[in-house]
Amino acid sequence: MTYDERTARVALTRVLEPGDELGGRWLREFGAVEVVRRLVEGREPLPGASAQRWEGLLGRASRMRPERDLAEAEDAGARFICPGEPQWPAQLDDLGDARPTGLWVRGRPSLRIWALRSVAVVGARACTEYGAHVAATLGAGLAERGWVVVSGGAYGVDGAAHRGALGAGGATVAVLACGVDRPYPRGHTELITRIAEQGLVIGELPPGEHPTPSRFILRNRVIAALTRGTVVVEAAYRSGALVTARAAARLGRFTIGVPGPVTSGLSAGVHELLRGDAVLVSDAAEVAELVGDIGELAPDRRGPVLPRDLLDPGTGRVLAALPARGLAAADEVARGAGTTTDEAVGRLYELRALGFVERHGDGWKLTRQAMISVRGDRSGR
Amino acid sequence: MTYDERTARVALTRVLEPGDELGGRWLREFGAVEVVRRLVEGREPLPGASAQRWEGLLGRASRMRPERDLAEAEDAGARFICPGEPQWPAQLDDLGDARPTGLWVRGRPSLRIWALRSVAVVGARACTEYGAHVAATLGAGLAERGWVVVSGGAYGVDGAAHRGALGAGGATVAVLACGVDRPYPRGHTELITRIAEQGLVIGELPPGEHPTPSRFILRNRVIAALTRGTVVVEAAYRSGALVTARAAARLGRFTIGVPGPVTSGLSAGVHELLRGDAVLVSDAAEVAELVGDIGELAPDRRGPVLPRDLLDPGTGRVLAALPARGLAAADEVARGAGTTTDEAVGRLYELRALGFVERHGDGWKLTRQAMISVRGDRSGR
Numbered sequence: 001m002t003y004d005e006r007t008a009r010v011a012l013t014r015v016l017e018p019g020d021e022l023g024g025r026w027l028r029e030f031g032a033v034e035v036v037r038r039l040v041e042g043r044e045p046l047p048g049a050s051a052q053r054w055e056g057l058l059g060r061a062s063r064m065r066p067e068r069d070l071a072e073a074e075d076a077g078a079r080f081i082c083p084g085e086p087q088w089p090a091q092l093d094d095l096g097d098a099r100p101t102g103l104w105v106r107g108r109p110s111l112r113i114w115a116l117r118s119v120a121v122v123g124a125r126a127c128t129e130y131g132a133h134v135a136a137t138l139g140a141g142l143a144e145r146g147w148v149v150v151s152g153g154a155y156g157v158d159g160a161a162h163r164g165a166l167g168a169g170g171a172t173v174a175v176l177a178c179g180v181d182r183p184y185p186r187g188h189t190e191l192i193t194r195i196a197e198q199g200l201v202i203g204e205l206p207p208g209e210h211p212t213p214s215r216f217i218l219r220n221r222v223i224a225a226l227t228r229g230t231v232v233v234e235a236a237y238r239s240g241a242l243v244t245a246r247a248a249a250r251l252g253r254f255t256i257g258v259p260g261p262v263t264s265g266l267s268a269g270v271h272e273l274l275r276g277d278a279v280l281v282s283d284a285a286e287v288a289e290l291v292g293d294i295g296e297l298a299p300d301r302r303g304p305v306l307p308r309d310l311l312d313p314g315t316g317r318v319l320a321a322l323p324a325r326g327l328a329a330a331d332e333v334a335r336g337a338g339t340t341t342d343e344a345v346g347r348l349y350e351l352r353a354l355g356f357v358e359r360h361g362d363g364w365k366l367t368r369q370a371m372i373s374v375r376g377d378r379s380g381r
Numbered sequence: 382m383t384y385d386e387r388t389a390r391v392a393l394t395r396v397l398e399p400g401d402e403l404g405g406r407w408l409r410e411f412g413a414v415e416v417v418r419r420l421v422e423g424r425e426p427l428p429g430a431s432a433q434r435w436e437g438l439l440g441r442a443s444r445m446r447p448e449r450d451l452a453e454a455e456d457a458g459a460r461f462i463c464p465g466e467p468q469w470p471a472q473l474d475d476l477g478d479a480r481p482t483g484l485w486v487r488g489r490p491s492l493r494i495w496a497l498r499s500v501a502v503v504g505a506r507a508c509t510e511y512g513a514h515v516a517a518t519l520g521a522g523l524a525e526r527g528w529v530v531v532s533g534g535a536y537g538v539d540g541a542a543h544r545g546a547l548g549a550g551g552a553t554v555a556v557l558a559c560g561v562d563r564p565y566p567r568g569h570t571e572l573i574t575r576i577a578e579q580g581l582v583i584g585e586l587p588p589g590e591h592p593t594p595s596r597f598i599l600r601n602r603v604i605a606a607l608t609r610g611t612v613v614v615e616a617a618y619r620s621g622a623l624v625t626a627r628a629a630a631r632l633g634r635f636t637i638g639v640p641g642p643v644t645s646g647l648s649a650g651v652h653e654l655l656r657g658d659a660v661l662v663s664d665a666a667e668v669a670e671l672v673g674d675i676g677e678l679a680p681d682r683r684g685p686v687l688p689r690d691l692l693d694p695g696t697g698r699v700l701a702a703l704p705a706r707g708l709a710a711a712d713e714v715a716r717g718a719g720t721t722t723d724e725a726v727g728r729l730y731e732l733r734a735l736g737f738v739e740r741h742g743d744g745w746k747l748t749r750q751a752m753i754s755v756r757g758d759r760s761g762r
Contacts, residue, residue, distance in 0.1 A: 130642055259640030259652065261511055262663040271640065271663050280655045282643040 003066060008032035009082045009102045010066035010206070015039065015057060016101055018177075018204045019218035022048050024097030032101075036064070072207040076181035077196060078106040089115035094251050095225050100204045103222075104180045107200035109346035110312070114171060114200065117353035118148035119291055120223045120248070122241040123157025123233035124266050131157050131234035131266060134258050136164035138231060141284025143170020146352040146359040147291075150175060150227050152219065153192055153201070155185060157233045157241070162191060166198055169330055169362065171349035175226070176203035177211040177219035184211050198342050220244035228291040229254025231281065235269035242269050249277060254291050256281050308356075314339065318347040319356055324371065327363025384447060389413035390463045390483045391447035391587070396420065396438060397482055399558075399585045400599035403429050405478030413482075417445070453588040457562035458577065459487040470496035475632050476606050481585040485561045488581035490727035491693070495552060495581065498734035499529035500672055501604045501629070503622040504538025504614035505647050512538050512615030512647060515639050517545035519612060522665025524551020527733040527740040528672075531556060531608050533600065534573055534582070536566060538614045538622070543572060547579055550711055550743065552730035556607070557584035558592040558600035565592050579723050601625035609672040610635025612662065616650035623650050630658060635672050637662050689737075695720065699728040700737055705752065708744025 003011060009032045016023035026035045026046050038044050039061035045054045070080060081087040082102040089112045092099050105111055121138050123131055139149045139161035149165035151158040153174035165172035174195045178184045180203045183192035195201050204222065205215070220240060224230055224247035232255075235241040249255040255278040260267030274280050281287050308316065314337075321336030321344075322328055328336075334344035348364050351357040356370040384392060390413045397404035407416045407427050419425050420442035426435045451461060462468045463483040470493045473480050486492055502519050504512055520530045520542040530546035532539040534555035546553035555576045559565045561584045564573035576582050585603065586596070601621060605611055605628035613636075616622040630636040636659040641648030655661050662668050689697065695718075702717030702725075703709055709717075715725035729745050732738040737751040 130644065134643060258643055259648075259655070259661070260643075261641055262515060262639055263511065267640075268663065271661055274640070274655070274661045275667075280640070280652055280661070282649065282652050286656075 003033060003036060005032050006080075006082055006085075007066045007070075008036040010069055010080050011036055011064040012101050013080075013104070013204060013206045014064050014069065014209075015060045017218070018100065018215060019098045019221060021097040022046075023101070024099060027101065028097060036061075039064075069206045072181065073104055076106065076207060078104050078180045078201075078207070080104055081111065087112050089226055091115055091227075092222065092225050095221060098221060100222060103202050103204060104206065105200060105202045106180045106196040107198075107346075108343060109171070109200055110350055111173070111200055111202060113350040113353050114148045114173065115226050117146065117349075118150050118173065118227045119287060120150045120227040120230040120244065121157070121161035121233060122151055122220075122223065122230060122235075122244050123161075123270075124235055124239055124241065125154050125156040125158075126266075127156035127160070127234045128260075128264065128266055130260060130264075132160040134260075135160035135233045136167075138233065138258070138284050138287065139164025139166075139172070140168035140170070142287060143168040143172070144359060144361065145284060145288045146349065146357075147171075147284075147288060148173060148199075148349055148353070150223055152177070152216075152223060153184070153188055153195070155187065159188060159191060161233070162195055166194060169345060171346065172199040173226075174199075174201045175219055175223050176201060177205070177215040178203060179205050179207045179209040181207045182210075198345065216240055217243055221247045224248040224253060225251055227253060229256050229287070231256040231258065231287055232270050232273060232278075233258045234260060234264075234266040235273075236265050237269050237272065239269045242273065245273055245278065254279065256287060256290065258282070311351075311354075312347075314343070315347045315350055318344050319351055319370075322357065322364060322366050324366070327360060327365045329363055333364060384414060384417060386413050387461075387463055387466075388447045388451075389417040391450055391461050392417055392445040393482050394461075394485070394585060394587045395445055395450065395590075396441045398599070399481065399596060400479045400602060402478040404482070405480055408482065409478060417442075420445075450587045453562065454485055457487065457588060459485050459561045459582075459588070461485055462492070468493050470607055472496055472608075473603065473606050476602060479602060481603060484583050484585060485587065486581060486583045487561045487577040488579075488583075488727075489724060490552070490581055491731055492554070492581055492583060494731040494734050495529045495554065496607050498527065498730075499531050499554065499608045500668060501531045501608040501611040501625065502538070502542035502614060503532055503601075503604065503611060503616075503625050504542075504651075505616050505620055505622065506535050506537040506539075507647075508537035508541070508615045509641075509645065509647055511641060511645075513541040515641075516541035516614045517548075519614065519639070519665050519668065520545025520553070521549035521551070523668060524549040524553070525740060525742065526665060526669045527730065527738075528552075528665075528669060529554060529580075529730055529734070531604055533558070533597075533604060534565070534569055534576070536568065540569060540572060542614070543576055547575060550726060552727065553580040554607075555580075555582045556600055556604050557582060558586070558596040559584060560586050560588045560590040562588045563591075579726065597621060598624055602628045605629040605634060606632055608634060610637050610668070612637040612639065612668055613651050613654060613659075614639045615641060615645075615647040616654075617646050618650050618653065620650045623654065626654055626659065635660065637668060637671065639663070692735075693728075693731075695724070696728045696731055699725050700732055700751075703738060703745060703747050705747070708741060708746045710744055714745060 135157040143165040148171040150173045183189040230248035257270040257274045257278045317337040334341045516538040524546040529552040531554045564570040611629035638651040638659045698718040715722040
C-alpha cells in the first residue's frame with residue numbers, strides 16, 4: 001500500500017493528534033509518504049518518539065483508512081485540503097510544526113481567500129445575556145463591514161457570533177474540534193448545518209472523530225492563526241477563549257477584548273487580557289479599524305490584489321453581475337449571476353477579501369479601483 | 382492697607398479665578414503683596430492683562446476682604462493654607478502657574494501628609510447602580526488598604542466613593558468648586574459635613590463663593606495633582622471626570638479606569654480612556670498595586686519617612702497607643718491616646734502615609750520598621 005503525499009496526509013489526520021509538533025517535524029523532514037510507510041511497516045521508529053509513543057502511533061496507524069475517510073467526507077459534503085494547495089490558508093503555516101496536517105472543509109467558499117479578511121470572535125460557553133448580545137452584535141457588525149467571522153461553533157459567545165454574522169447575510173467559519181461530519185455540540189446541529197451552507201465548517205479531524213478536552217484547546221490555535229485578530233467577548237479566568245487570545249498574541253495577530261462589568265466573573269478573564277497587551281474595543285467599527293489595513297481607513301487606496309482573469313469563473317460571474325455604479329443587494333447579484341444567494345454571498349466575501357467589492361449596510365458595490373479596472377476592460381473590448 | 386504675603390493670598394482667592402495662569406505668573410514674579418498693592422491702587426496694570434481684563438480684576442479687587450474671609454472661615458471650621466507652608470501639599474506645585482493661590486481647608490488631618498498616599502475616585506454624577514456599587518466598593522477597599530480617597534463631593538460616583546471610604550472607617554477628602562463653608566450640592570450637606578469631621582473638605586474659593594461650570598472643570602486639576610492616580614468609574618463621552626483623568630496623565634499621575642458594559646453610554650468615556658494610556662483595574666487591590674510604591678508589594682522594605690520626634694505631638698500619642706505587636710482597632714487606639722475615634726483615624730492615616738503603621742481589615746499595626754524604631758527608643762530609655 002503506497003499513497004501519494006496528499007492521501008498520506010489524509011491518512012495521518014487519523015494518527016497524529018492536532019498540534020503534534022513532533023509529527024509536524026516528521027512531515028517536514030521526511031514527507032507524509034515516508035511517515036506513513038514507516039508507520040505501516042513498523043520497523044524504523046521515527047526520531048524523537050519514545051518506545052511507548054511509537055507503540056501508540058502504530059496502534060493508531062492500523063486505523064488509517066484514507067479512501068474511506070475521503071468517501072465519507074464527500075458524503076458529508078466535505079473535502080480535504082493540505083498545505084501548499086491552492087485552497088490552503090497560508091496563515092496556518094505560521095504555526096510551524098504545529099501546523100495542521102490538513103483540514104477537512106465543508107462549504108463552498110475559498111477558505112484561503114476568506115481567511116485573508118477574517119476575525120475570530122470567541123468567548124464563554126456559559127455566557128451572560130450581555131455576552132450573547134455583544135457577540136451577536138459584533139458578528140453582525142463585522143459581517144456588515146465585509147469581515148468573515150470565525151469561531152468555534154460552541155454554545156454561548158461562539159454561537160451568538162456565528163448567528164450574528166449569518167443573520168446579517170454575512171460570512172462565517174466554524175472551526176470544530178471533531179470530524180466536520182458530526183456537528184458538536186449536538187444542540188448546534190442546525191446552526192452548524194446552516195454555517196456549512198452559507199459559510200464554512202472546518203476541522204483537523206477526520207470523519208467520525210469526537211472532540212476531547214485537549215482537542216478543544218488545540219483547535220483554538222487554528223482559530224487564532226487563521227484570522228487577523230481574536231476578539232474575546234466574555235471569558236472567566238482559565239477560559240479556553242484566553243488560550244485562543246494568547247495564541248493570537250504569540251502569532252503576532254491582534255488580541256482584542258470587549259470589557260464588561262468588573263462585578264461579573266465572566267468578564268474577569270477578558271479584563272486580565274486587557275491589563276496586558278490586548279486592545280479594548282466597544283464595537284465592530286473599532287475591531288474593523290484595528291485589524292483593517294490602511295485600506296480600511298482609506299478604501300480608495302486599495303485596489304484588487306488579483307487580476308480579474310485569475311478569478312474562479314463563478315466568482316467572475318458574480319463580479320460581472322454588480323452594477324457599474326451604486327449598490328446591489330446580494331439576491332439581485334445572485335439573480336444576475338444565475339446562482340443562489342448563499343453562493344453569491346460566499347463569492348462576494350471572496351471578492352471583498354480580494355479588494356474588488358465593498359459592503360455598505362445590506363448592499364454591495366464595486367470598489368473604486370475595481371470600477372476603473374472594469375471600465376478599462378469594457379472600453380478595451 | 383498693606384497685607385503680609387499670606388493675607389494677600391487670602392485676599393487674592395476672591396480676585397483670581399482658580400487656574401488663572403496669568404495670575405499665577407504675577408504671584409511668581411511679583412509676590413502676592415505687590416499684586417494686591419497694584420490692584421488696590423489701580424495705577425500700574427500687571428503685565429499681560431488686556432485693558433478689559435484689568436478692569437474686571439480691579440472690580441473684583443474692590444471686593445477683597447481677607448480678615449472677614451478668615452473670620453468667616455474660622456466660624457465654619459476652616460483654615461487657609463498657602464504654598465510653602467508646612468500643611469501645603471507639595472504635589473500641587475506641579476501645576477506650575479496654575480497652582481492654587483491657596484487652599485481653604487475644613488477638617489483636622491494634615492492635607493500635606495494625607496496627600497502623600499491618596500488616590501482620586503471620580504465619575505459620572507448620573508451614574509448607574511453599577512457605577513455607584515463599584516465606586517463605593519473601591520472607596521472602601523482603598524480605605525482598608527490605608528489609602529486616602531479623594532473626590533469631588535458630587536452626586537453619583539463621587540458621593541459613593543466618599544461614602545465607601547467613610548463607611549470603612551477610612552480617610553477621604555472632598556475637593557469643592559465653591560467655598561468650603563457652603564456644601565455643594567445641597568443634597569450632600571450631611572455627607573460633606575461628615576467628611577469635614579472625619580476627613581478633609583478643601584477648595585480654592587473663599588467663603589460664600591458659588592460653583593460655576595468653569596470652576597467645576599478647574600477644580601478637577603486639583604484632584605488630579607493632589608493624588609498619585611485618578612480612577613474613573615463611569616463617565617460618558619465629554620464627562621468632567623475625563624478632564625480629571627487627562628489632567629492626571631499630563632501631570633505624570635496614574636490614569637486608571639474601571640470598565641463596564643460596552644452597551645452602557647456611561648462607560649463609553651472610560652473605555653475611550655482605556656483605549657489610550659489608562660490602565661484597566663477591576664478592584665481596589667489592583668489600584669493599590671499600581672499606585673503603591675515598592676513598599677506596597679513588599680511592605681517590610683519601607684520604613685517611616687520621618688523621625689518619630691518630628692511627629693505632631695497628637696500624632697505621636699496615637700503612635701504610642703498602638704500595641705508593640707498585633708492589631709488594634711481605631712477606637713482602642715483612640716482610647717489609649719485619649720482622643721476621639723475620628724481624630725485617631727485621621728492620625729492613623731497620617732502615620733500610614735509616613736510609613737509607621739499599616740491597616741489590615743479593621744485593625745491597625747506598627748510596620749516592621751516602626752516596631753524596630755519603637756523598640757530601639759524603649760530600650761534606649
